[in-house]
Amino acid sequence: MKQRRILVAVGGGIAAYKIPELVRAFRRVGHEVRCVLTESAAHFVSPLSLQTVSGQPVRSQLFDAVEEGSIDHIALADWAELVVVAPATANLMARLAHGLADDLVSTLALATRAPLLLAPAMNVHMWEHPATQANLSLLRERGAQQVGPGTGDLACGYEGEGRMAEPAEIAARSEILLGRRDLAGVRVLVTAGGTREPVDAVRFLGNRSSGKMGFEVAREVVVRGGEAVLVSASSALPTPEGTRRVDVVTALEMREAVLEELPDCQVVVMAAAVADFRPASPSATKLRKEDLPEEAGLRLDLVRTPDILAEICREKTGRVVVGFAAESHDVLASAQRKLARKGCDLIVANDISESSSGFDVDRNTVSFVWPDSPVEELPPLSKQEVAAQLLDRVSKLLDHRR
Numbered sequence: 001m002k003q004r005r006i007l008v009a010v011g012g013g014i015a016a017y018k019i020p021e022l023v024r025a026f027r028r029v030g031h032e033v034r035c036v037l038t039e040s041a042a043h044f045v046s047p048l049s050l051q052t053v054s055g056q057p058v059r060s061q062l063f064d065a066v067e068e069g070s071i072d073h074i075a076l077a078d079w080a081e082l083v084v085v086a087p088a089t090a091n092l093m094a095r096l097a098h099g100l101a102d103d104l105v106s107t108l109a110l111a112t113r114a115p116l117l118l119a120p121a122m123n124v125h126m127w128e129h130p131a132t133q134a135n136l137s138l139l140r141e142r143g144a145q146q147v148g149p150g151t152g153d154l155a156c157g158y159e160g161e162g163r164m165a166e167p168a169e170i171a172a173r174s175e176i177l178l179g180r181r182d183l184a185g186v187r188v189l190v191t192a193g194g195t196r197e198p199v200d201a202v203r204f205l206g207n208r209s210s211g212k213m214g215f216e217v218a219r220e221v222v223v224r225g226g227e228a229v230l231v232s233a234s235s236a237l238p239t240p241e242g243t244r245r246v247d248v249v250t251a252l253e254m255r256e257a258v259l260e261e262l263p264d265c266q267v268v269v270m271a272a273a274v275a276d277f278r279p280a281s282p283s284a285t286k287l288r289k290e291d292l293p294e295e296a297g298l299r300l301d302l303v304r305t306p307d308i309l310a311e312i313c314r315e316k317t318g319r320v321v322v323g324f325a326a327e328s329h330d331v332l333a334s335a336q337r338k339l340a341r342k343g344c345d346l347i348v349a350n351d352i353s354e355s356s357s358g359f360d361v362d363r364n365t366v367s368f369v370w371p372d373s374p375v376e377e378l379p380p381l382s383k384q385e386v387a388a389q390l391l392d393r394v395s396k397l398l399d400h401r402r
């Protein structure tokens with residue numbers, strides 16, 4: 001594997017004690033690592049340990065003549081091919097989000113052109129606070145990547161989301177950002193959002209899907225060097241960089257777009273919530289109450305839409321096809337029946353009755369349901385991470401088929 005230059009920026013949180021293990025993981029595969037610390041990080045991990053495991057001098061001061069003499073901060077920012085901020089504390093993310101440059105770590109984050117990988121770690125209430133989430137969104141919008149946090153016992157005594165991702169996970173994510181382009185040369189068709197089936201000139205039958213999950217999958221495909229074609233029934237979200245987007249409204253339009261793109265795609269991820277029924281004869285004009293008898297109700301005649309996923313599975317020809325199943329009850333059994341009925345390679349099932357999961361939130365708790373191996377139940381994760389985990393599986397399936 002090609003050796004790369006990784007700058008590890010350590011924040012002041014208890015999880016900093018795991019950073020020597022991360023540095024060792026990088027060095028084991030031959031990467032060069034330099035560590036910088038915020039002032040508070042030194043309370044949790046000793047600079048000397050980091051210096052020993054990295055084999056390089058460690059820096060923590062911006063205005064220290066000796067430290068600047070060995071490598072100045074701009075040279076260090078230019079040196080890095082990847083900046084890993086771990087643990088990314090609430091305070092550190094707030095400062096990075098607002099572009100402060102009042103210490104060495106924040107200055108380096110502004111000065112570098114390298115991709116930024118954040119490994120957040122903090123108390124669950126701090127993590128869930130809207131200020132922290134807003135800062136993270138801002139950083140993500142500017143291209144920062146995120147790994148974790150996981151769920152479990154927290155050092156503060158609480159249980160919940162906020163544990164820093166394990167060093168091995170941070171190292172694996174770093175490899176992808178450094179160009180372990182496991183989807184290079186692969187074109188992935190992703191559908192996203194909820195279709196809208198017109199009732200009349202102004203009304204439609206729709207569903208609560210925001211499209212976020214599919215958009216995260218498309219974004220992740222590009223990060224891994226693949227080509228993403230995003231057939232989207234959701235107009236509200238910005239197009240992820242590097243993806244080709246085809247906007248559609250109805251299930252029939254989605255089917256047409258999917259069938260047109262399909263021949264050139266080696267992978268299909270059907271994350272869209274496609275309407276199963278549509279009004280049989282939508283009115284071209286607005287339906288008015290005054291055109292109906294007083295007090296009369298309105299009956300809509302609905303007809304079935306084609307099942308796009310089932311249709312493309314009938315002629316898979318080596319393609320990897322993934323479906324989604326958002327269920328409110330009987331989640332795994334229903335997903336298993338769907339998998340068998342439609343014939344796809346994998347179903348990503350989620351329980352929409354849980355508040356940590358499902359529609360219009362940034363997180364999702366999913367299970368991977370396979371035709372012939374046991375169900376994999378994942379902990380609550382950001383949608384970006386669900387996308388990453390999903391594409392890890394897709395990449396392995398492609399490897400097997402090659």
Ligand code: CTP
Pocket residue numbers: 251270271272273274275276305306307308309310322323324325326338
């Ligand atoms: N799907 C599709 N075409 C449809 C309906 C669904 O391609 N007309 C796809 C979705 O994109 C998703 C999977 O099938 O990947 C499962 O969708 P879901 O709505 O959960 O399943 P249905 O088969 O519609 O079953 P039901 O809604 O009755 O649970």
